[in-house]
Amino acid sequence: MKTIVAMLLWCILFVLCWPLALVMVFVLPIIWLLLLPFRILGFSLEIVFKLIGAIFMFPFKVLGGK
Template structure:
């Protein structure tokens, strides 16, 4: 909602810039999409490595 309000403010102040931003937004989103996918994959791998590294400590400190 805040993004939309900022865009409306930009539309009032500088309409050509707001229209260019509106047209370029999907292109920028498509360009940044692979970086988001890689970030999700790297986060998953790091969480898996952390779980494997801390598994012995969690097993040894477990109370029955």
């Protein structure tokens, strides 16, 4: 009895979820492409802040700070 119920639930889940999975296959790459410029901007800002931090910390490293 349990296996029949489990199989029936799996079939219902398959019928309900395959359209959503198919939509996600097409939508997620579009969303990824739309968010790509923000990822690139965040990466470049991270590099700039690390560079500024390294410039400010350079005298302390030269003088032997920890």
